[in-house]
Amino acid sequence: MPSVKPKKKIHFVSLGCPKNRVDTEVMLGVAQDGGFELTTEADEAEVIVVNTCGFIGEAKKESIDTIFEMAELKKVGSCEKLVVTGCLSQRYPTELSQQMPEVDHFLGTSDMLKLGKVLKGKADRMLVGNPADWVIKASDPRIITGARASAYLKIAEGCNRSCAFCTIPQFRGKQRSRPIDDVVREAKQLAQQGVLELNLISQDTIAYGRDQARDERSTLAELVQRVADESGAKWVRVFYLYPEKIDEALVDLLANHPRVVPYVDMPLQHASDAMLKKMKRGHGKDRQKRVVDHMRSSIPDLVFRTAFIVGHPGETEEDFAELVDFVEWAKFDHVGVFRYSDEETSGSTKIEPKVAEKTIASRWRKLMAAQRKIARAKNKALLGRELEVLVEGPSEEHELVMQGRYAGQAPEIDGHVYLSGGEALPGQMRKVRVTQAADYDLVGEIIDEETFTDAPAPKPKKRRVSLKVVGTQGDNA
Numbered sequence: 001m002p003s004v005k006p007k008k009k010i011h012f013v014s015l016g017c018p019k020n021r022v023d024t025e026v027m028l029g030v031a032q033d034g035g036f037e038l039t040t041e042a043d044e045a046e047v048i049v050v051n052t053c054g055f056i057g058e059a060k061k062e063s064i065d066t067i068f069e070m071a072e073l074k075k076v077g078s079c080e081k082l083v084v085t086g087c088l089s090q091r092y093p094t095e096l097s098q099q100m101p102e103v104d105h106f107l108g109t110s111d112m113l114k115l116g117k118v119l120k121g122k123a124d125r126m127l128v129g130n131p132a133d134w135v136i137k138a139s140d141p142r143i144i145t146g147a148r149a150s151a152y153l154k155i156a157e158g159c160n161r162s163c164a165f166c167t168i169p170q171f172r173g174k175q176r177s178r179p180i181d182d183v184v185r186e187a188k189q190l191a192q193q194g195v196l197e198l199n200l201i202s203q204d205t206i207a208y209g210r211d212q213a214r215d216e217r218s219t220l221a222e223l224v225q226r227v228a229d230e231s232g233a234k235w236v237r238v239f240y241l242y243p244e245k246i247d248e249a250l251v252d253l254l255a256n257h258p259r260v261v262p263y264v265d266m267p268l269q270h271a272s273d274a275m276l277k278k279m280k281r282g283h284g285k286d287r288q289k290r291v292v293d294h295m296r297s298s299i300p301d302l303v304f305r306t307a308f309i310v311g312h313p314g315e316t317e318e319d320f321a322e323l324v325d326f327v328e329w330a331k332f333d334h335v336g337v338f339r340y341s342d343e344e345t346s347g348s349t350k351i352e353p354k355v356a357e358k359t360i361a362s363r364w365r366k367l368m369a370a371q372r373k374i375a376r377a378k379n380k381a382l383l384g385r386e387l388e389v390l391v392e393g394p395s396e397e398h399e400l401v402m403q404g405r406y407a408g409q410a411p412e413i414d415g416h417v418y419l420s421g422g423e424a425l426p427g428q429m430r431k432v433r434v435t436q437a438a439d440y441d442l443v444g445e446i447i448d449e450e451t452f453t454d455a456p457a458p459k460p461k462k463r464r465v466s467l468k469v470v471g472t473q474g475d476n477a
Contacts, residue, residue, distance in 0.1 A: 011045035016053030029141025043077035052088035071102035110134035132173035138186035147392040149427040156202035164347035187231035221249035267307040271326030272319035303408035305334035311360030313351035379437035415440035422446035
């Protein structure tokens, strides 16, 4: 009887934002369809794929360091082919091809499906195409990574805005919204795989549908409604809302729909009129205050996440003080604070005067300290509350302690709920009473006996796909 030829192994490293994560998951599906075995051990893989981030200097450095680290395995490991994909190769294809002879193939931000040709051995070295050539489809192969009861659902590609600090439209292209039926189809597929939480993402989620032909156009509210009504998911969460007047139909869903999480993620970037103008945000602080006030008053139990950039060129001490005052007024539940860095093709690079690195670091610490007090008070207010918690798995700190998230904690960017007082399995929804509160995390005692959902718990995989994720500054405008 002839012996079965062993499958070749492939290893992936995914850097950057959740949108990159989805792209990597598509390539995982392409690799599996191509007969490759997925491995978490880079030194065992014949093929290594690095999906890069190219948004800011720190992320670019991380991507380049990772490429060179993986390239070493062509000398001392099993690696026969090194593939670089994503934002960095889309942004600098010529430079990378000249300076990295170790890399066998380059793919861009719209070339995920081309990995199939690479794996068959019939592909050119340079495969970076037009960034506007691809939008994910429900029919594309995809393997979910991370906590398998939660998944990102990409509803559009690209961005039409022109924020001064942002270069993403240059290597992701203009906005391309997916047809609503295709998004709903993928949402159903994910729920059938055991996904309980669907996280809707894009570069500019509030603009969903605006680029579509008038007779085919859908609004974000219509999309959220259909995903929540038809997918079977327990939680539907919306990321990256731009601070403009929000459709009242969307506000109503956030306030009243049992499956739409009352969680708003709206990167505001600053609060000084002078800085918002320099950043080309298209609005001022008054609009931001009106939006925050309206969302707070209209959505019971709203959890509000935002992000700010400190040290943008031209930021004065007065501008920064205004930002701190705004944060203390708004009392956001979660805040990401990012330190500005020049990007050679962004409009902000040309703005003077620059803010000194030491000053940027100092402002970052001050704003984080102000928000930490707010976050601590918000968490302490949850003591004694009974919350529904999505169990993710063992904590990174202690494998015997399970962790999860309640609806007010988004995956990967917010805190966790650490569970005590009972047994829980990944993928369950459990009722938990909060017993301890820290700055960002909670401890809760399991007080129920049954799960809170009829959806099937995700089946454990024989292999876990390990993806390294590096957060990028101001990733969404």
